[in-house]
Amino acid sequence: MSIGWAHAGPSILAAFLASTVEFVEALTVVLAVGSVRGWRAALGGSAVAVIVLLALVAVLGTALTRIPLAFVQLAVGTLLLLFGLRWLRKAILRAAGGVGVLLSAFGCFWAGEGIGLDWPGADWSILGLIAGFLATALLAVPLCRARAVGQPIRSPR
Amino acid sequence: MSWVRSILREVFGLFVDDAGFALSILVWLGAVWLVLPRFAVAPGWNGIILFVGLALILLDSAVRQARR
Secondary structure, three states: OOOOHHHHHHHHHEEEEEEEOHHHHHHHHHHHHHHHHHHHHHHHHHHHHHHHHHHHHHHHHHHHHHHOHHHHHHHHHHHHHHHHHHHHHHHOOOOOHHHHHHHHHHHHHOOOOOOOOOOOOHHHHHHHHHHHHHHHHHHHHHHHHHHHHOOOOOOOO | HHHHHHHHHHHHHHHOOOOOHHHHHHHHHHHHOHHHHHHHHHHHHHHHHHHHHHHHHHHHHHHHHHOO
């Protein structure tokens, strides 16, 4: 290595801090999967994902930077959106929530980044999206309750 | 090979359990990506339009689901 740890340190620290958003995102996904499919599956999947990530970095190295960023953002954002909104809808119907709000907000942000949208306030708009999805969920819970209560009871056949 | 199929089914199920809901999300994302740039939308509003559409899809789908 041509540069020492003393020189690389600030870059490593900056990269670590910059990836905090991704850390929270990954943690949210693991928490969501863990509470739905069980902790064994979630932790096992996380361990496999870390191994795959390390293997990809070891094998491909800097060639990873040649993958178009917009494509990765769109693919990851779309998957997060599908998972997050599905989760949030289920949470609304059970009058519970939390994780789905975060996943939906991250998914919306990354999918938007992938298709080249301008977010007002750049990365800070994630906080606005979290507030927006939370407000939508809080609005949806009483609406769903009213619909469910207003339903006539079906007689068993 | 049945274990590969069950893994794939499990992964697919993580993202899609209601085809109509998932399709609505994808169609709205595609519309914001491909159709919205044809209209002169001020910078910054595209993201808000994406969010509002997704929030309405979520609201509509949750209310419909609650009726069942």
